[in-house]
Amino acid sequence: MNDAPQYRYDFQAIESKWQNHWREHRTFACANPTGNADQTKPKFYVLDMFPYPSGVGLHVGHPLGYIATDIVARYKRMTGHNVLHPMGFDAFGLPAEQFAVEHGVHPAVTTQKNIDNMKRQLQLLGLSYDWDREISTTDVDYYRWTQWIFLQLFNSYFDPVGKKAAPISELMKQLESGERVVGPDGELMSVAASGGMDAISGTPVGGRKWYELTPAQQSQLLGEYRLAYLAEVPVNWCPALGTVLANEEVTNEGRSERGNHPVFKRPLKQWMLRITAYAERLIADLDRVDWPESTKQMQRNWIGRSEGARVDFALWRGQLIAPAAPGEDDETIDDETITVFTTRPDTLFGATYMVLAPEHELVRDITTPEQRSAVETYIAQAAARSDVDRQADGKTKTGVFTGAYAINPVNDQKIPIWIADYVLMGYGTGAIMAVPAHDERDHAFAQTFGLPIVQVITPPGADGGPHDLSHTAYTDAGVNVNSHNDEISLDGLPTPEAKNKITRWLEEKGIGKGQVQYKLRDWLFSRQRYWGEPFPILHGPNGEIVAVEESELPVKLPEMADFRPEASNDPDAPPRPPLGRAPGSWRIVEKDGVKYERELNTMPQWAGSCWYYLRFCDPRNNEAFVDADVERYWMNPTGRGQLIAPAGNPQSAIAQSPMGVDLYVGGVEHAVLHLLYARFWHKVLFDLGHVSGAEPFGRLFNQGYIQAAAYTDARGMYVPADKIEERDQKFFFEGNQVNREFGKMGKSLKNAISPDDMCKEYGADTLRLYEMYMGPLDQSKPWNTRDIIGIHRFLQRIWRNFVNDQTGELRVSDAPADEAQSRLMHKTIAAVTDDMERLSFNTAIAELIKWNNELVSLEKLPREVAETMVKLLGPLAPHLAEELWARLGRTDSVAYQPWPAADLRKLVEDTIELPVQVTGKLRGRITVPVDADEERIVAAAKQDANVAAHLEGRTIRKVIVVKGKMVNIVAS
């Protein structure tokens, strides 16, 4: 027999009713500020990192951030903001293509299916997105503009004078007029800066003036400066997948993340984006955004700025230089120097040998005949080893002597030149001066090969005495010794001054220069895949690279039945992008009687996510990627209504940020790449005048992960967590005991929990509240289904406070709240509002639970109390709030009700309880009038029996009264 109350909290009926209502009424559609739209409201743009629509759908870890942003969006609507809260899908990429290959379905089909499923799951959670603005990076109307932005990059160069992107056409004009020249190292200089150098001396192509170059040469020269360019670079080539892979798509074992196929480093001609030109600004502008300090630090580390100097070492010519091998250029190396980068030019006197990367171009030229075979063997070995192998060796150093020597410019010492794989071709100049006394790696290498170690730095305060360098290098700053020649002495100088002095000397002598070096490399931007954005680029018969006209965009992906990448077992096989098999009608474009072939690579998955936040502002615009006025509105502070925050809360977490998206929430896994790439694109668009601010995301918040118990069997394999039985704190799978551990929820640990199941069993409001109640948003915390019941009880208790579950009657009266109830209400409003501003939803919920527990004892809720409860609940549990709002007789949506304001006067009490300490230990509590003066407070404190007992026989040394907080009587 089922005698459950007839009018109990029926979350399923409530939630589907209101989800349908919101959808049908487009409750959360938000207007752009055009025409007659209401511009009196301040705007607020709150954004999630949009998901990749995977086939398995969401688990309960995914919506953590979405729930948080939804609460913020709903709260901001109630505080009178025009809120932009969109959602879309980052749907290009390898997984969809792989799935499609495996199941023989077109990726467009599976992608759409996955999007539909994910959207259904999101709507089940009652998230208040403006679905009118939904976009997918795979929509032609979207990637058309991704291609357009690529053309902006292709048609721009980085002007080193203005330190910003500018149209390449301007550079062309300046080169034509001779106003600007190309310096000896390829640097762009204005004529003034070059000291009157004319275009002849500056032009690197055959030493000819710009106007003497053929069009192909001119085009090649411009290519050296474009922000998007083709270059032969070492890439991660995976022949089995038939594509290059980004570093992060390669496992620590040097295999592909998907499929576990071997990956090889090899040089290939690829599209690159010149992000390195922006290194300085990408670091500097981090100071202008409100991001977690750790995320900023990760970006700074990734960009890796170091200050130091370039130093030229002359080759020692007292020996025969190896003659060029047959067929090679017989280059004279008489004038050759080896240039190194060092952050410690102050240790130059301690440089006892040099090391070149095995791939360094000079290695072949300088190697002596006796050493040639050893060197070539080593080079071959190094090439065969993956980066991972190199690292696996840790500190053991390998290398080979080339037989050649260089001259240390400060002391004319003849020092040997080695090659070793601990020197990387990709950083600095690919060559180093080795100072084994003061660099750990050089020290280890010198120890291994018996090279001399010369101390030139002493630790501060070490009196210049010899320092034990037999086991380890001294790498910190100190004071120079043994560092002088006829012209310069660094002896006695502390490290920073020594650096400055030697750098100046090197510059005067013309053999060195102060330099800033970055770890950041240019961005490898092409993939040999089908499921990505085609490049809007054409290749002419003579190797010309021509941009597709803007008017001819989009370049649509061709329909293809077979879109598989061409796999191979041969690491030397050339890449064959799937688009190479596209029909000729797509591949070949005829213009002015010339046949061009389309670029066959596609863009990486990062491309679409680099600018989607801009498209959300104006997603259906066919004239521009975003309307300029609309962009200015959403991406800039309005200056109006900075925030609706309680007084006395200056450090509001969601105050409007200086520029860009007001709040961007996502996982810390995107701390570097996505956020760096998007910032780079945004800066280019800013430089070219297409957007109004220098940074895309004013405030960033990284939510934590949801972890869950995972179980491994005797073989260490994960077993499904939902099939585990627990007995006596031991865990069993199919009768066998298994181990429990905790890890990030997901498919690989077989511990995913579906939000669909939770919504079905407890409801979306319960799931939302539970996820927020688990702990601080930015912390990782373990999922525990058992704990959900507490939140569910809370919502049921709210329901019963409003509705008599036997009769269905509303338990609300029109009587006013008494003083105690009123005070409690305003206290809760103040606390919850403060928590909302700080994104501290766990404590906001705790406040509401506490308040609601107090209301249980009331016969009926005063209407004011009831309405306030519903409003405070609105952002957190929106379905229940809408239902109760309707039952209170309201016909409008609670989503746009004004947020309750705490009346501070109502919080004032007549008396206050103060803790009393004696010498720092709590001994009693007193109740005094709130305006009592110090004298009266102290007198009351001394009268407390327990306090008096502890003061008995002691002398009072000091009395500290902190108004409204506590009293401390110090006695001895």
Added chain:
RNA sequence: GGCCCAGUGGCGGAAUCGGCAGACGCAGGGGACUUAAAAUCCCCUUCUCCGAAAGGGGAGUGUGGGUUCGAGUCCCACCUGGGCCACCA
């Protein structure tokens, strides 16, 4: 190895600016209601000592020091766990 973050009851966590440690929830214990169970409601619940109780004492926020009238909070060193980078000259 470098940089960053975190350690608080049986568990998740609270304490926002240096001022009553453990809010709120789970689990656990006791009680009410019920034929019974579920649900619901009430009470207890950091450890420990004295006390029949009221109450009171001591210890306590990873460890050891320091600053302070007062430290979970600030400083120094260390331990443990997590994240990112990792031969970047």
